[in-house]
Amino acid sequence: MTAANLMAVGTLVVGLLMWAAGSFVFFTDVDRYPWYGKLGILSAAFVVQLSAQRRPAVALGAMGLLVALDAYAGPSLPLWIAVSDVMYIGVVRGSDRLRRVVIVLGVIATVAGAVAGVIAGGARAGVLTGLIGVALLLSPIGYGLSVVATRRAADAQKSAAVAQAQAERSAALADERRRLSRELHDTVAGHVSAIAILSEAARDADEPGPVVESIRGNSLAALRELRAMIDLLAADGDDITTVRWSSLDPLIAAADAVGSTVTVNGDTAGMPRRLEAVVTRIVGEALANATKHAPGHPVAVELSGTGDTVHLTVRNGWTGAEPSTTGQGLANMQIRAESVGGHLDARPVGQEWVVNAELPR
Template sequence: MKSPLGGSDLSRSTNLVAVGTLAVGLLLWACGAFSFFSDHDVYPWYAKLALLTAAFVIQITARRRPVVAFGAMCALLAVDAFWGPSLPLWIVMSDVVFLCAARGTRILRHVVIVVCTVLTLGLAIAGAVVGGVQVGVLVGLVGIAFLLSPITYAQSVTAARRASDAEKTAAVSQAHADRTQALADERRRLSRELHDTVAGHVSAIAILSEVARDVADPAQIVDSIRGNSLAALRELRAMIDVLAADGDERTTARWSSLGPLIAAADAVGSTVTVDGDPQAQSHQVEAVLTRIAGEALANATRHAPGHAVSVVVDEFDDRVRLTVRNEMSCEPSGVGRGIVNMGIRAESIGGRADAGPAGTDWIVTAEVPR
């Protein structure tokens, strides 16, 4: 959003106003209304041309040299007061006052306000003394129209410009904050994806590698290691495809992708039973439940190897519930990122997820709307 008085726009506007004012002065001259008092027009043609030219030059330079322009116009009006006063000069003065009040320094604005106020009051009092109250009121109104009104308008324009600048600054700040928040959300999302997918498979590989060293025939364990390695690679490729795509496609986890994690649990002696299948639900529900179940299986394999694990999916009219239960081999030491991510994933589609001990078992429960 541009300022109401931007540099190049103001320069063009000032030049156009100066040309328009010169044209109005020539028109007033042609109509015999060059002076406020038609019976007191004593200027010869060359004097009028000189006054219009001088006023035009002053008006053109007012944007770059407002102090010089204001002083020059005051001096020109003082000289003109003896033979005029000339209406075109007062029109130019009105524009110069506006430019000084709108674009000048704070000191210049105060000086212009004081000078114009004193000049208006002085002319009104002089008119009342010379011609009576009626003349004084009319002269005062002329001063208000040509001197004080431009100041008021300039103050309104300045306030609008400041409001526009403040709005622009606020918009830029908000855009920066939104961008920062979006980047933070994306980093957290990628962190969850890596944790819930690759980390689970890598953790299973580490556990299976430990077990493989102590068994006589590690063929089944090696097959499980290979399966989890391939699953981790598939997850990484899927994430790379999402990051490389122009759109905002999301990786969709399928219930069948739990196979390598179930095989890893079986390889360390944890019998996994699965009852139910959310594949009949929407892809979004299936993906969320798959991620939560995968994290629960990885945790069970890591922290309670050799204990049975049950995965149950119950479907109701308005919701789907996932329950993963395994016997604890020791008291949990704390809550890691995995449990936090479970809750975030469930909440992302309007559900909830809880995890905690129940007697000698560790139970993960998630409920999401259908």
């Protein structure tokens, strides 16, 4: 049984008790109700209350008809208690238009009752009638408006929470797409670029054997990193770091094959795995760029640490060409440095292109 049905049953019980106690009407000395009239008005009010949840407008109209019929023999107190409940339901369950109608009717009925009380019995009767109107009509209306406001606030909060969850989900998906883009770029682009450059060099080389071997090494390295990336994506978490400092060997061999001698000072021994991965990705991108944009120029990689900071510098000859604005390499290097709380700068210095990064351990 719903709360509305319980209220209807309660009103019926109260009406029967008032009937038994001789307090069925407001003015006990003017009780024109026959017994079947009282039973009829109680039964009708009970049915209207039960239907108010489903059809509040119809229930309000039916209750108005009962009030008009009750005006001659009553007014009966149980009926007006039922009116109070139906008006509350009309405010809570009805449309905005019905809600406005209920408010207007409640105010008019309260004021009219107070004026009629003054005319019939003086100021005291007017005040008492007005207070009865406030208790039976305006109070349930006010309570109903409070319930509506609370419900709307809860709906707005729920909608805001849903919108925020959708925005967070969209942001998470966008971040994941960008992360996958960086991983694919750093995993494949460097090796594929080296393979393309080496293929051209092998075509013109007198002894293509070493160049072909470097092509094979970059192909296998790209395949290994792709498999490692697929395994990482298939795992439950993303804490597994697959790239190691030794992953640079094919890129170093590719640079050497096109005449870009690579010298490396320092290593990642003792570094956390995540930091090692970031350093390796930055150096790998720098080597791929040097091989692609400045083949034949030496490349120097310097890795050192002071206290809690790792210093990374990659230098190669600069041909004077401006860096591409459509590629993702430089942006990816900066993002990787920032991912561990560091920063990176890449720009020409004299006749060299220099990549500097400072990364916290």
